Amino acid sequence: MQTVPNHQVDNLQIEDDRTGLSVECLKRAFLDNLFYVQGKFPKIATKNDYYMALAYTVRDRLLQRWINTAVIYTDRASRTVSYLSAEFLMGPHLGNNLVNLGIYDQVKQAVSELGLDLEDLLEQEEEPGLGNGGLGRLAACYLDSMATLEIPSLGYGIRYEFGIFDQDIRDGWQVEITDKWLHCGNPWEIARPEWAIYVRLGGHTEAYTDERGRYRVRWIPFQVIKGVPHDTPLLGYKTNTANTLRLWTAEAPESFDFAAFNSGDYLGAVQEKMVSENLSKVLYPNDDSSQGKRLRLAQQIFFVSCSLQDMIRIVFGQNVPLEKFHEKFVVQLNDTHPAIAVAELMRLLIDEHDMGWDQAWSITQKSLAYTNHTLLPEALERWPISLFGELLPRHLEIIYEINYHFLEEVKAKFPADSDRLRRMSLIDESGEKYVRMAHLACVGSHSINGVAALHTKLLQQDVLRDFYQMYPEKFNNKTNGVTPRRFIVxxxxxxxxxxxxxxxxxxxxxxxxxxxxxxxxxxxxxxxxxxxxxxxxxxxxxxxxxxxxxxxxxxxxxxxxxxxxxxxxxxxxxxxxxxxxxxxxxxxxxxxxxxxxxxxxxxxxxxxxxxxxxxxxxxxxxxxxxxxxxxxxxxxxxxxxxxxxxxxxxxxxxxxxxxxxxxxxxxxxxxxxxxxxxxxxxxxxxxxxxxxxxxxxxxxxxxxxxxGLTAPEVYALKARGYRPLDYYHSNRELKAVIDRIASGHFSHGDTKLFKPLLDSLLYRDEYLLFADxxxxxxxxxxxxxxxxxxxxxxxxxxxxxxxxxxxSSDRSIHDYCQDIWNIQSVPIELGECIQAKE
Ligand code: GLG
Incomplete structure (x- = not known):
């Protein structure tokens, strides 16, 4: 095949099969990929082979833009947004890339000339369902907008082997099935084992005095996990910017258990390997609620530590002094799931890179910004101290120290207000002790934002009121948006x-x-x-x-x-x-x-x-x-x-x-x-x-x-004492509806089936259905x-x-850039030799 980049070859202009966008070239490239990547030819190819061949054909066309983007960002050491999120609900890549490359129609024609239907091939893609709902999808829309607005950015998260479960309905009930989205391979990602990063867990800490006589702490972990980055290019709409989504897979470090291996405990060594790999196995399927599981906390520190260490690697690679970390990166925390970043960045700067507390704290606060996504109390993450200390002993010490300084600040601003100290502390001491992740995020960030005007107002008045009184200047609203590329074009x-x-x-x-x-x-x-x-x-x-x-x-x-x-x-x-x-x-x-x-x-x-x-x-x-x-x-x-x-x-x-x-x-x-x-x-x-x-x-x-009721009316009604039964008795149609369900009309005469639901409505109705x-x-x-x-x-x-x-998420991102990130766009030019030809 011809792979010379758009060169004159014997006076013949031949389009590069990896970059050309004409129908002819796309057809050639598609068949080439079918043969050389999938190892098939049309007569024996499956639909999936065709999908894969097309995906590689499209990926090839992203790569020149991706590499160019990376080169330019590196050369200029561009200020970069690092979007930390436990979830990225990307949706299928193929169609979106066709739209953003502007080659939807050409590709449709190319595959149809080969006797295939593009819609059919698009259907074939297993989407990476690495998120639960709005929060994960918002992250995906934001990455699309950042690329489209030519904002240097990196999305950092976890490459869950199983994403959100597949839902089946049997006899009317939901049944969950594991989502094996990787079973046919993922043509969009490139593994980067050479950039693997090690994360420590468990164990204990020891104090020591260093050679300059300073008090230091050493962390002796119980376990070390290796994080391997998998990168996916994300192209902007009709731009040459292709940013990166970097997702971490957990592995056991190769050499970690040689002792066990050599002593003949082969299965023991393999067992450890499996335990390590469990870390990135599965996405927790809870939306707007937190389960407080150890593995979940391990996932959080895993991806946060990998990502922060990766940023430090990039900072050094671009000869930026570490003291300027916050000038190179602004780190947006998508909810509290990555809030451990506050303690981890402190730890990296102090323990690993020798920085003093005050400077490290100033860099941490200047780098981090926190987005809150919920008003539900059950979604506010808190970790039992015992669990936290067992998994992250060093982080707990650092959090105690942050808390000490923070509470001093609170005392100075609000003297003699011990109730406020208790409410604001990073540690909940009302019963069993907990670390409050939202408080950690608020204290460690320079910006705190809600995701709609009303939400931000309610945060300020209620959920985060004390923090609003303490730091009014940190609070701001960024109303969500969605990408018009995927959701209309x-x-x-x-x-x-x-x-x-x-x-x-x-x-x-x-x-x-x-x-x-x-x-x-x-x-x-x-x-x-x-x-x-x-x-x-x-x-x-x-x-x-x-x-x-x-x-x-x-x-x-x-x-x-x-x-x-x-x-x-x-x-x-x-x-x-x-x-x-x-x-x-x-x-x-x-x-x-x-x-x-x-x-x-x-x-x-x-x-x-x-x-x-x-x-x-x-x-x-x-x-x-x-x-x-x-x-x-x-x-x-x-x-x-x-x-x-x-x-x-x-x-x-x-x-x-x-x-x-x-x-x-x-x-x-x-x-x-x-x-x-x-x-x-x-x-x-x-x-x-x-x-x-x-x-x-x-x-x-x-x-x-x-x-329906407005938010203040909801609070007022609840304060007055809400009695759902009164509505049931006084509303004829409502009563008939409830009675119809209770009678077993929808459950083959079974009057017990829906009783828990009816009881919750008749006697509690926490969400005021009857009132509305x-x-x-x-x-x-x-x-x-x-x-x-x-x-x-x-x-x-x-x-x-x-x-x-x-x-539009473009508007949201524009506002984040102006008010929180202080970042400018960096347009990417394609060099002459790799300029795509129409
Ligand atoms: C949350 C909220 C949604 C919000 C989304 C994105 O519940 O109201 O739109 O984040 O900010 N858990 C979610 O999906």
Whole structure:
């Protein structure tokens, strides 16, 4: 094969097979990879072989940009964002890379000329599900935006061998299956064993005096784990910037147990190896809650230590003095999962690199910044002192010392306020002692941000109030955003094309440009195109549902979708109460005129979260009855689509008419699904929670269906003493709904099955479903009425999309750059010799 880079060869211009972007060249490269990488030829190749060959063809085209980017960053020692996150929910790479390289159409044509279907090959990719939900997906959107905005950045995390479990539904219940995403190989990553890093765990510390007479501490660990980086290039949209996602795999150091090996204890040595490798085996499947497990803490120190040591290696490699670490790197902590970075960076600077405490502390604070993602108390991480000290004895000492200095500072600012000291301490001493990771993050960072305006306000007033009073200047808001590349250009090409045909395609990089669509909102031709696109996409989902679930859905019905993790605070069961309300109305009056609806659910529950799993069972049970009741006809359908993932989300957002964002106010930090639905022309029914508040502000209150208690009303009601039973007794429809479930109507007469759920509602109702029930039903009735006016609905849909510009992750990243990171873009030029040819 010809691999000379775009050189004149005997006066013949031959495109490099590894960089050329023409259809001819792509075809050649694809067949070449099929042969030389997969070792197959078309007659015997499987679909996966074709997928792999295509992936390598695309990766080749990323590599020149990736290497160029690395060279330029190194030469200039560019200031770099290091995004530390226990989760990166990247979604499939292939399609996204085609969009960002701008070669989607060429590749589609190339594979089709070879008799293949691009959609089929895209379907083949096993997505890296290395995250639970919003937090991990946000990290992925931010990496896309940083590359697109040409911001030097590194994403650091864990290369879990098993990502988030695959969800199956059996007899209406969720069943978890391990996610073997690596079983066919991962064409996007490159292992870098030469940059392996060692992390210590356990053991004890010893004090000693060094040769200069200074007091020092030596840590003698019980165990050492090797971290091997695996790098994935992340290309920006239509730029030459390809940043790196660096994920660590845990291994046993080769030489570690030679003694055991030589003494004949072969199995003992292998056992140790397995224990080490366990560290990066599996992602903890809990969203918005912390389990407090030893292995989880080990994962956190593992990836944080690997990443910080890696940054120090880079600092030295670029001849930057360590005293300037914070000028080279700014380290963003994605929630408290990497908060141990505060103690670890101190340890590295002091113990390993001889720095004094004060200087190390100043560098640490200047380098680190903390993003909080939750208001739920059960999600605030804290580690029992005993567990912490056993695994990280040196870190515990350092935390005690940080705490000593910190509490002195608090005393100076708030004299004679011992209650405040107790509340703010890094150590919770109210019962069993714990290390409070959020406090550690707040003290060790120069910036603390929430992820939506309301969330940041509630942090300041409530969860982190003492820290806000102590350090008001550290607090700031950065409302979340989503990448329009994946969540409209890639997932919704039909709408993308219609939009671009009217306003050009600048909006993909400048989402605020969508506002130019407003000029067409009164153009009947445009409105009718808008509507037919939504219909066509809904038709596709109808076919998918038919195939997946065997349920026949009415494509003209309202596609009413709630897709997100299952959690009581998100109130999927409030949605279920609405379904049963409509069902009861039909049963009472079979000829009633109801706007047809299809209720679609998607989402996983944490495997140990019993109530969330029972809610999944309830929804499936309602579906079994409602979907098969002849009285209902095609007016109501309930569909649970299993195994929600990024791939799946891309299929679902574009088909939605109505987006359910109905959490109890004051609980959802931001939400990002809310943004993805609205960006695809769905209207939102929602509470004044998280980013819903700002979405409504942007799209206009007349284009948003709001209902329910506000956060202050929630607190007031709880303070007054909330009694759900009163609502049950005084609301006829609500009572009928609850009684219908209790009667066993949805459980083949079994009156016990849903009792725990009903009891939790009737006697506690922590998330105020009953208090919000009537407002929700009234609002849904209004939705049904508006939907009947198709012109009005379409107009509202267009205005939603036109006004979603604020919610691009490009805007979020721009704000992080300005307010927290103090970083500039570094454009990457491709050298002449590797400039790709059209
Ligand atoms: C959290 C929150 C979401 C938020 C997301 C990203 O629960 O409301 O949108 O982070 O900031 N655990 C999460 O997904």
């Amino acid at each position: 890639l997932s919704n090409p039909r709408l993308t094309n219609l939009i671009s045909s009217k306003i050009g395609d600048n909006w993909v990089k400048n989402l605020k440009d969508l506002k130019h669509l407003e000029a067409f909102v009164d153009d009947p031709e445009f409105c009718s195109q808008w509507r037919s696109i939504k219909s066509a996409i809904k038709q596709d989902l109808v076919a998918y549902i038919q195939k997946q679930n065997g349920i026949t859905v009415n494509p003209d019905s309202i596609f009413d979708i709630q897709a997100k993790r299952f959690h009581e605070y998100k109130r999927q069961h409030l949605n279920a109460l609405h379904i049963i309300t409509l069902y009861n109305r039909i049963k009472a009056n079979p000829d009633i005129d109801i706007t047809p609806r299809t209720f679609i659910f998607g989402g996983k529950a944490a495997p140990g979260y019993y109530m969330a799993k029972l809610i999944i069972k309830l929804i499936n049970s309602i579906g079994d009855v409602v979907n098969n009741d002849p009285d209902v006809r095609d007016r109501l359908k309930v569909v649970f689509l299993k195994n929600y993932s990024v791939k799946f989300a891309q299929r679902v957002y574009p088909a939605a008419d109505l987006s359910e964002q109905i959490s109890m106010a004051g609980k959802e930090a931001s939400g990002t699904g809310n943004m993805k639905f609205a960006l695809n022309g769905a209207l939102t029914i929602g509470t004044l929670d998280g980013a819903n508040v700002e979405i409504r502000e942007e799209v206009g209150e007349e284009n948003f269906f709001i209902f 029930y009537q407002a929700y039903i009234d609002c849904q009735d209004y939705v049904s009425q508006v939907y009947r006016d198709r012109d009005r609905w379409t107009r509202m849909s267009i205005l939603n999309v036109a006004r979603m510009g604020k919610f």
